[in-house]
Structures are given as C-alpha cells and as structure tokens.
C-alpha cells in the first residue's frame with residue numbers, strides 16, 4: 148500500500164524543518180563513535196576504576212579490547228508498581244550477556260516518580276521536571292564511556308521519555324528498552340471511576356474508596372488503563388525499540404524473563420562488536436517519530452506525548468510541532484478502545500491482538516513508514532509479531548493474529564472505531580492548546596460558557612465542595628505552566644468535573660497545565676501555549692467572559708471585543724507556595740529554563756538552531772543519501 152499523502156507530507160516537512168539540527172546531531176553521533184570498544188578511549192587508570200569491583204572473569208573480558216560491555220540503566224524502585232519487577236533484572240541480564248561472551252554492568256539508576264501517588268499532591272509539581280532529571284541521570288550513568296550497548300529499564304510516564312532523551316545524547320550507542328509488563332486485571336476502570344465519583348459527591352466513604360482503589364491497583368506491574376505509561380509501551384513497540392510484543396507480557400512469568408534475556412543478547416548483537424551495529428540515534432529518525440505519532444493516534448494515547456515526543460524528537464535533532472500531531476490525527480483511524488477511551492484495559496488489548504496487530508494494520512494501510520531502522524535491523528514489519536515461550540525456554544515469535552480477538556477493543560484499519568485519532572489542536576485568541584476527544588462524547592466537543600478562573604486545584608475543589616459550581620462554565624485553571632509551578636497534571640479534578648457533566652451542566656477546562664493520560668470524558672484544552680507566566684493571553688481572561696472551546700473547528704477563544712481585550716491587564720498570582728517545600732526549591736532552574744509546551748517544556752537545547760531559511764513548504768522532498776544522512780548510514784552498514 149502506498150504511503151498516505153498526509154503521512155508523506157508531514158514526514159517531509161519535518162525532515163525539511165530539521166535538516167540543520169538533524170545533520171548536527173548525526174555529526175555529533177559519528178564523532179562520539181569510537182572504532183572498537185568505547186572503553187578503548189579510557190586510560191588504564193580510568194578502566195581500572197571502571198571494573199575494580201568486577202568478578203575476575205568479567206574483568207579479564209574487559210581487559211581485552213574485543214568483548215562488548217553492556218550498560219544497564221534502570222528506573223527500579225518499590226514505589227511504582229510498574230517498576231518494582233525490575234528488581235531482579237540486572238542479574239538476569241548479566242547472566243544472559245555472559246552466555247554470549249560479553250559483560251553487563253549496572254551503570255546507573257534513574258529516579259522514577261509515580262504520578263498516581265503524587266496526583267493532586269505537591270509532588271506532582273516535580274513530575275514533568277523529573278523527565279529531564281531522568282535524562283540527566285541517564286547521561287551520568289552513560290558518561291563513564293565504558294559501554295558498547297545499553298539496556299534501558301523503564302515504563303512509566305516520564306521515565307521512558309527521560310531515558311530515551313538521555314539515550315539519544317549517546318546516540319552512537321545501541322540501546323534496547325526493556326519493559327516489565329502490566330499488572331493483572333483488577334476491578335474494571337469503569338467501576339473504579341464510579342466509586343471516585345460517588346466519593347466526590349459524598350455518597351461513598353473513604354474506606355469504600357480505598358477498597359475500590361486497592362482492588363484496581365492490586366499488584367506488581369503497570370496500571371492497566373491506557374495512560375502515559377502504556378502509551379509509552381505502544382510507542383516503544385512502534386519505534387522498534389522493544390523486542391516485538393514485549394510490552395504487555397505479565398511480570399514474573401517465564402516468558403517475561405525469557406524476553407529480558409533475549410533483549411540482553413540482542414544488545415550484544417547490535418553492538419559494533421556483535422557485527423550488526425545499530426546505534427539508537429539511527430533508529431530514532433524523522434520517520435520513526437512520525438510512526439510514533441501515528442501509533443499514538445491509532446490507540447488514543449496520552450496527551451502527555453504532545454510534550455514528551457516533542458522533547459524526544461528534539462534530543463535527536465528533529466523538530467516537530469502540534470500542527471504535525473493535528474494533521475496526522477485527521478487521517479489516522481482509531482483502532483482501539485482501551486480505558487479511558489473504552490472499558491477494556493491493556494490486558495484485554497493484548498489478548499485481542501496487541502501492538503503487533505496495530506503495527507501491521509497501520510503498515511498495511513500505508514499510514515506508517517516500514518523502511519525504518521529498529522533494534523532488529525532494518526524494517527518495521529519484523530515488529531508485527533508476538534512472543535511465545537519455546538520448548539527450550541527461549542522466546543519464539545509468531546505473526547500477530549490476522550483478525551482481532553475482540554472487535555469491541557481492537558479493530559482493523561478497514562473498520563475503525565473512528566476515522567481520526569481524536570487528538571486535536573485548538574487555537575485562537577487564548578493561544579494554542581491540545582485536546583484529546585477520543586473519550587469525550589460528541590455533544591461535548593463544542594462548549595461555550597462563562598469563564599470561572601481558578602489559580603489552583605485546591606481553589607477549584609473548595610468551590611466545588613461548597614456547591615458553587617453547579618452551572619454551565621469553563622474552568623480556566625491558571626498559572627499551571629512549566630515556568631509557574633512545573634505544569635502538574637490536574638487529573639484529580641476529573642471526578643468533580645465528571646459529576647457536573649453527569650448532572651447536565653456544560654463544563655470544560657482550559658489550562659496551561661496538563662491532564663493525565665488516564666483523563667477522559669470532560670473536554671479539556673490543555674498545555675495552552677504560551678503559558679500565562681510567559682505572557683500567554685490566558686492571563687487576560689476574567690470571570691464571566693464567554694469562552695468557546697471548539698474541538699470540531701479547532702478553535703479556542705474568549706468571545707470578548709477587541710477593545711475590551713486590548714485594555715485588559717495580565718493577571719498575577721503569588722506562586723511562592725509552589726516554589727518551596729517537597730523539594731520544589733531544587734527545581735527552580737527547570738522552572739526558569741523550561742521551553743514552551745509546544746517545544747516539549749524541555750530544559751535542554753537543540754543540537755543546533757532550526758534552519759529557518761529552509762522554506763517549510765508542503766511536500767518538499769529531501770535528496771536521499773546525503774553524506775552522514777540516515778540513508779548514507781544504511782548503505783554503509785547494511786551492505
């Protein structure tokens with residue numbers, strides 16, 4: 148099937164826009180690459196320090212300059228149910244790598260925050276910045292320059308993005324992402340949400356709420372809704388950074404461990420010494436980023452990726468924006484209905500066909516690039532498979548099922564749930580924002596109502612509990628951008644807003660903050676850019692202004708006359724409580740340097756400035772095979 152013209156156009160304009168920064172990135176990558184083992188560039192003293200604690204036979208391997216050394220960078224902790232299984236992985240990996248005559252070393256840990264624990268709490272104001280902290284911690288681990296390949300252990304929201312951003316700053320090193328899998332299914336997400344709404348109305352006790360939550364989040368593994376964590380997993384599959392189908396295999400099972408061992412061996416294989424050199428900076432290119440956006444839309448993924456994918460792309464010298472997301476969403480069909488976009492969870496999705504089914508459907512429909520590099524070599528078709536346990540205890544792969552096991556959860560591209568991806572760009576005199584409408588009923592896609600402004604989640608909840616919000620209104624939650632208070636998720640407001648919507652009121656939210664990937668039924672224009680603290684016009688809104696949030700026409704407006712609007716002064720707020728306590732004072736540098744949301748709210752520069760002299764006309768085509776280009780690399784290494 149020929150590539151969809153919009154997919155081709157968006158890809159080409161990204162290539163065009165990124166030409167200078169991607170070329171600079173690839174030049175850095177080639178310059179960092181050492182012929183032979185990376186540790187060859189270290190002094191004997193450096194090396195002695197590096198393997199001082201190694202077992203003798205591992206030390207012997209590293210003294211030779213032929214055996215690859217594999218870094219383990221892990222986000223293990225006991226706090227995230229998703230990351231707890233990583234506790235046992237390092238030994239599994241070391242043993243598996245030894246079997247192929249190489250060495251693995253736990254190079255470093257990275258922090259991991261659980262957004263479920265910090266949701267609605269002060270800690271959430273560190274959440275977004277933890278992504279770049281994780282990227283920096285990854286760099287600290289990899290900066291020992293001892294490694295010829297790396298295994299990145301991470302799953303949740305900012306952790307995979309942070310690890311990938313860090314890994315891309317060592318783009319010359321082959322890297323494989325190693326997941327841990329979802330927890331088994333507890334009570335349904337719908338039951339969980341219903342208990343929360345009853346509690347918010349005072350119709351359920353705290354004991355009933357805790358009972359319900361504990362039946363939902365009940366064991367090791369990733370939470371089973373389709374939020375940012377599981378969106379990450381789908382994107383790692385689509386970008387060919389996982390072994391095929393590794394995402395949604397249950398933790399603590401023989402197949403899970405077999406996949407971890409197989410990933411360890413594969414990392415050695417794609418090292419320079421393994422003979423199938425495939426650096427991660429050549430896997431993440433313009434086409435794989437487009438594939439990731441396509442997969443995000445096809446599965447109703449998290450709005451957080453309109454920040455994280457932008458930051459990941461920039462780490463590889465690639466510049467994408469919300470016009471790219473919007474254009475692709477218009478042509479990519481919705482192939483899944485996983486909570487909050489439906490009642491099923493990721494275990495149901497996996498049973499119905501899983502990531503391999505989605506990848507194949509998108510390739511066959513011409514909606515994704517097949518000619519991309521992956522950890523298996525060249526070509527995405529190899530990732531349309533799912534893993535099984537062979538008789539020898541190793542992984543065998545079979546093609547993903549040709550038909551869906553449950554068309555209430557997963558559908559072919561020929562019979563989608565919707566003809567679009569349900570994520571839209573809305574813009575107007577309030578700035579540019581993102582809306583995910585895949586979980587919003589059509590009757591709520593356009594909301595026009597008076598504004599009520601709030602300067603915190605607490606302010607909103609106090610007025611909700613006092614019964615002051617039982618009306619049609621647009622909640623304008625101000626000063627929630629990265630420079631203000633770290634751009635927290637405002638997902639804790641969902642039960643209250645859902646109750647008001649269920650009571651028949653027309654409600655919507657507009658904010659320069661974020662929502663959770665698990666947020667759904669209430670229309671919300673989020674990530675409003677520029678944020679208020681950067682002079683964004685959202686700061687000019689006053690209570691009573693009529694706000695129109697229109698996902699159907701892509702507009703976000705205050706229906707205020709130009710004269711009145713021009714006379715308005717920017718609102719101000721005392722944000723000091725968000726800058727002290729819970730460690731927030733340590734993150735002042737992130738608040739002061741965060742880029743705008745549409746540039747990923749990132750705290751690191753592009754490899755080089757965007758080449759604004761290059762006309763960003765549609766459909767421009769890039770001469771392939773430019774020296775140092777991806778095509779040139781492919782020719783040189785895959786001949």
Ligand SMILES: O=C(O)[C@H](O)[C@@H](O)[C@H](O)[C@H](O)COP(=O)(O)O
Pocket residue numbers: 261262263264266304373374375376449451636638662663664665
């Ligand atoms: O972006 C996300 O997917 C969310 O941050 C998610 O990781 C977080 O844990 C939610 O808060 C979970 O939803 P509940 O709070 O509804 O359990």
Ligand code: SF4
Pocket residue numbers: 227228229230260261262263264303304369370374376
């Ligand atoms: S999915 Fe969210 S709540 Fe669940 S472990 Fe990950 S960060 Fe925590």
